[in-house]
Amino acid sequence: MKKNHLLAKWLNDDLTEDELAEFKASPDFEKYQKIKNYTQHLQVDDLDEDAMLANILQQKKATPKVVPLYKNWMFRAAAIFVLVLTITFAVKSFVPETETASFGKRNTFLLPDNSEVVLNSGSEINYKKWNWNNKRRLELEGEAYFRVSKGRRFEVQTSLGKVSVLGTQFNVRARKNRFDVMCYEGRVKVNYRNTQIILTHGQSVTFHNGKQFSTSINSSKPEWIDNQILFNKENIRNLLDEVQRQYNITIVLNTRDTTSLFTGKLPANDLETALQIISTTYHLEAKKVSENKIIFDEK
Known part of the structure; x- marks a missing residue:
């Protein structure tokens, strides 16, 4: 208690010489002195309570923002529309595309890189649009003629073998146990079981019942196109x-x-x-x- 009394008197400069000597001898005097030195330069403006109250009363209360119900409905409809578009895009991008040519019909179409495909009767092709330019790969059942645009490796996978090209014109037929590949332009690489062969312009190869037959072609496109x-x-x-x-x-x-x-x-x-x-x-x-x-x- 006496210590607090001396502290108060010291802050107000009311200590006698004896009290001041006693206070300076206390172990906490140095700490008190530092606090006094740091705070004695601080100034606090007088609080004008009347002005503060007047300022508060003059301020208008903010009017709450009311959103009509029809706008809420429009926002929800727009959100649903965007969601549907997103789902549709994802489905079209990631789900395989299928092109078919029924018996007695042919089907000509373009791939995402503008490569042209002509499907012969009773044939089917499956491919994915997503990342097509980096992975040009499709699956063929039956027969098709390809005019491939220049770009990355282009692969045709069948149940009997695979054909790989960069940019060329060729025909692939996979029927039952017979696999035929004809090259009309450029070069194609054919993989059949453990056999790999390179075809150039005017060459064709047939694998039938495990046997390989190579022939020459003189036409510029498959006869079935005509x-x-x-x-x-x-x-x-x-x-x-x-x-x-x-x-x-x-x-x-x-x-x-x-x-x-x-x-x-x-x-x-x-x-x-x-x-x-x-x-x-x-x-x-x-x-x-x-x-x-x-x-x-x-x-």
Whole structure:
């Protein structure tokens, strides 16, 4: 208590000489002296309470902002619209695109890099738009002709093998156990099981039942683009399968000779002529039992 009394008197400069000597001898005097030195220069303005009150009363209360209900509805509708657009974009970007050509039809379309694809009858292609320019890869079932734009590696994956190019024109056919690749421009790399081969302009390769056949081509594009079906040492059942695809018909074959191989062309836009060529080659008689059904019998 006495210590606090001396402190108060010291702050007001009311200590006697004896009291001041006693206070300076205390262990806390140095600390008190520093506090006094730092605070003695501070000045505090007099508080004008009346002016403060007047200022508060003059201020207007802020009017609360009211948002009409119809605006709330519009905001929600806009948010939903943006969400739908976002989901739609994601679906279109990440979900694989599918292009098909049904029997008797063809389908020509462009890929995201403007590479052109012509799908032959009874064929399908799947690919993803997302990051396409960095990963140009698609899956093919059936037959297609490609005009590939320049860019990164372009890959065609089939169940029988893979074709890789940079920018060229080529044809790929994967039917049953036969894999055909024809190069019409540039270079293509073909992978079939453990075999890898490079094709250049005018070259083609066929893998059939594990055997490899290489041939030359003289045309600038596949014959089927011009409605001609080209066969090279093809058995009659595979030949008729292709005819069924091109004309969207059903063919029944009643013959014991299925080993003879056919090399040549058949029209893809003239069924009567195609049937006549087949009948003459294999000594068969074609009977049209309905609009979309043909029966071949031995003569």
